[in-house]
Amino acid sequence: MKKFIPTVEQQAVLNYHDHMVITACPGSGKTAVVAEKVRAILPLLPDYKGVAAISYTKKASAELKRRCSADGIDTKKSFFGTIDSFSASEIVIPFLGHLSDKTPQEIEVKFFESLSDAGKEVFDDVSIKELAVDDVGLLLDRLIKLYLGGVLVMETIGVLAVYILDNSEACRRYLKSRYSALFIDEYQDSGNPQHELFVRFKSLGIVSVAVGDVDQSIFSFSHRDPKYIKALCEAGSGYKHLSLTINHRCHPSIVNYANRLLNDQCVLLPVDDIRVYRRSVTGTQIEAVQWINQVLPDMKKSFGVVHNREVGILVRNSNTAAIAANQLTCPSRLFGDNDLTRTPSLMSNFFGALLNFRFDNRITVQSIIDEFLRRRVKRDYLPILRKSIQNCRKCGLDIFSEAAAIAAENLFLGKPAQSVSNNLSDVLASADDLRYFEPIKDDEVQVMTLHKSKGLEFKIVFHLDLYDWVLPRRVFLQGNFDVIYENEQECLNLHYVGVTRAQEACVLLTSTRRLNFSNENKAGNPSQFYDRPGLQGLFQ
Numbered sequence: 045m046k047k048f049i050p051t052v053e054q055q056a057v058l059n060y061h062d063h064m065v066i067t068a069c070p071g072s073g074k075t076a077v078v079a080e081k082v083r084a085i086l087p088l089l090p091d092y093k094g095v096a097a098i099s100y101t102k103k104a105s106a107e108l109k110r111r112c113s114a115d116g117i118d119t120k121k122s123f124f125g126t127i128d129s130f131s132a133s134e135i136v137i138p139f140l141g142h143l144s145d146k147t148p149q150e151i152e153v154k155f156f157e158s159l160s161d162a163g164k165e166v167f168d169d170v171s172i173k174e175l176a177v178d179d180v181g182l183l184l185d186r187l188i189k190l191y192l193g194g195v196l197v198m199e200t201i202g203v204l205a206v207y208i209l210d211n212s213e214a215c216r217r218y219l220k221s222r223y224s225a226l227f228i229d230e231y232q233d234s235g236n237p238q239h240e241l242f243v244r245f246k247s248l249g250i251v252s253v254a255v256g257d258v259d260q261s262i263f264s265f266s267h268r269d270p271k272y273i274k275a276l277c278e279a280g281s282g283y284k285h286l287s288l289t290i291n292h293r294c295h296p297s298i299v300n301y302a303n304r305l306l307n308d309q310c311v312l313l314p315v316d317d318i319r320v321y322r323r324s325v326t327g328t329q330i331e332a333v334q335w336i337n338q339v340l341p342d343m344k345k346s347f348g349v350v351h352n353r354e355v356g357i358l359v360r361n362s363n364t365a366a367i368a369a370n371q372l373t374c375p376s377r378l379f380g381d382n383d384l385t386r387t388p389s390l391m392s393n394f395f396g397a398l399l400n401f402r403f404d405n406r407i408t409v410q411s412i413i414d415e416f417l418r419r420r421v422k423r424d425y426l427p428i429l430r431k432s433i434q435n436c437r438k439c440g441l442d443i444f445s446e447a448a449a450i451a452a453e454n455l456f457l458g459k460p461a462q463s464v465s466n467n468l469s470d471v472l473a474s475a476d477d478l479r480y481f482e483p484i485k486d487d488e489v490q491v492m493t494l495h496k497s498k499g500l501e502f503k504i505v506f507h508l509d510l511y512d513w514v515l516p517r518r519v520f521l522q523g524n525f526d527v528i529y530e531n532e533q534e535c536l537n538l539h540y541v542g543v544t545r546a547q548e549a550c551v552l553l554t555s556t557r558r559l560n561f562s563n564e565n566k567a568g569n570p571s572q573f574y575d576r577p578g579l580q581g582l583f584q
Contacts, residue, residue, distance in 0.1 A: 057077050058077065063283045065273065065281075065283045065286075066288060067256065067273070067287045068257055068287070070257070070545075071299075072290060072292065073292055075111065078255060081253070082225075086117055086118060087117070091121070092222070093120060094121035094122030095123075095224060095226070103499075104499040106124070108229075109122075128198070128202070135205040135208050135219075138215075138218075139208050142212050143208065144188045152194055152464070153201070154195055154463075155198045156198065159195075167186075167197075173199055175200060176236040177207070177236060184207070187204060202236075206244065209241065209244050216248060219245070219248060225250060226242070226252045231255060231256030231273045232270040233268040234256075254276055258273065262534055262537050291544070295315075295547065295549070297319045298547075299313055299544075304579055305540050305576060308577040320583040324553075324555060333372060336553070343504055343549065346549075352489045356505050356546075357489060358494050358506070358542045364508055366378070368508070372491075375488045377484055377490050378476070378491045379490065379496050382477040384468060394452060394456075397415065398436045402436055409433045409434055416456075429454050432455075445469055494542045497541065504550075506553055507542045507543065507552050510553070510570060511570065512570065515573065516531075516572060527572075555568045
């Protein structure tokens with residue numbers, strides 16, 4: 045791995061070894077800094093301990109784990125994953141049984157919308173998508189009743205985790221014995237349960253580090269709020285506030301454009317050339333993507349891009365993503381969700397990891413065991429476990445479900461829930477869903493929504509969907525002709541995220557017409573973000 049040489053700001057973070065909050069701008073090297081902190085901790089820990097490293101997406105978690113384990117560093121009993129996966133697998137599923145009469149043999153994590161009508165009626169008196177920790181007292185009896193029936197409601201995992209941590213001494217002992225430090229990235233997109241869980245880790249004596257950026261808060265629709273990271277930054281919070289303010293990722297002209305989106309008076313960096321481009325194509329998104337087909341070879345040559353995977357097409361809406369994937373003449377990868385990634389249960393994560401293992405020879409059997417084995421096993425049992433996992437790579441895809449089930453039984457001593465097995469079967473039946481688990485190929489352009497691009501970077505970015513009504517999103521009120529935005533600040537943050545994914549060049553691409561979700565052909569007026577003050581002279 046390339047030797048990490050920290051800046052003064054980064055070194056200050058590395059030198060501080062207690063509870064802290066790090067505010068980090070795009071391209072500031074926060075992942076590298078967190079990885080270095082983790083790598084410094086791991087050799088000091090016994091084999092039965094590790095760190096918990098929480099990222100917003102599984103892809104970001106995989107990248108952090110890769111960096112932490114580079115050069116043969118043993119990650120020991122560390123956890124790398126999302127907050128939902130951590131809360132479910134490390135707190136709720138193993139310890140909710142301590143607070144009820146018994147533990148069901150099978151536990152299935154279901155989203156609220158997948159419950160029966162009778163199941164939904166149980167929650168008629170609460171807003172299930174806006175639960176806070178204080179709501180648990182009202183809900184506990186019915187949540188335990190569902191649990192004893194083998195069901196956990198996905199939207200309640202966070203509040204249940206906090207309740208269990210507060211009321212289970214066994215859970216607190218386990219976490220203190222298992223984890224020496226907790227890192228949570230993208231903290232600006234935290235909700236109430238995640239924030240409450242984080243501050244409780246501090247009270248357990250587990251070093252707690254939050255990383256985030258208020259200007260990249262883009263998930264208010266799922267009731268996330270930057271107020272929580274702001275609270276950690278306040279004097280007297282108990283957390284040291286350190287900042288990473290230098291964007292090392294983007295060309296200076298891209299940094300200038302992005303910073304002026306947020307502050308039209310900010311000081312500009314000196315530049316020799318401008319690499320932010322505004323282009324409008326006659327037609328709809330179809331013609332816009334066809335234009336990308338034409339210019340991509342020359343742009344790659346101009347900016348020294350060797351592989352298509354270094355090119356990102358970022359969109360606001362999933363229908364535009366589908367158009368891009370269909371119209372590109374070069375190979376591409378469209379990143380969407382599937383039945384395994386939508387549900388963060390331990391078994392779903394395990395099946396997903398087995399698919400990654402099948403398609404990526406860099407993943408080892410031992411890494412799967414290290415990630416998922418939660419019990420002591422006799423030495424002579426390990427060959428059986430290894431063989432069952434290895435068979436998931438060797439077997440035909442038509443019997444992968446059976447092989448995965450055997451590996452799961454060997455690892456967890458129980459059969460997977462039927463619903464999770466069904467989800468695996470559905471993924472195996474879909475070529476597009478299966479591709480999600482394959483390593484990105486060098487010749488594939490990456491297509492995804494702006495939300496999914498968070499934490500990623502590309503040499504060249506084509507930023508689409510910069511239309512009036514789309515970004516920023518407007519609200520239509522019958523009989524009212526005023527311009528009313530749904531959430532202008534968050535839309536601006538989303539645009540800022542898109543621009544700052546680009547390292548060498550950023551193309552802001554519109555068209556004279558646009559196709560909406562109903563495939564209606566509408567006027568393609570450019571985004572109001574084009575008119576923000578301070579941007580003149582910063583694009584070509």
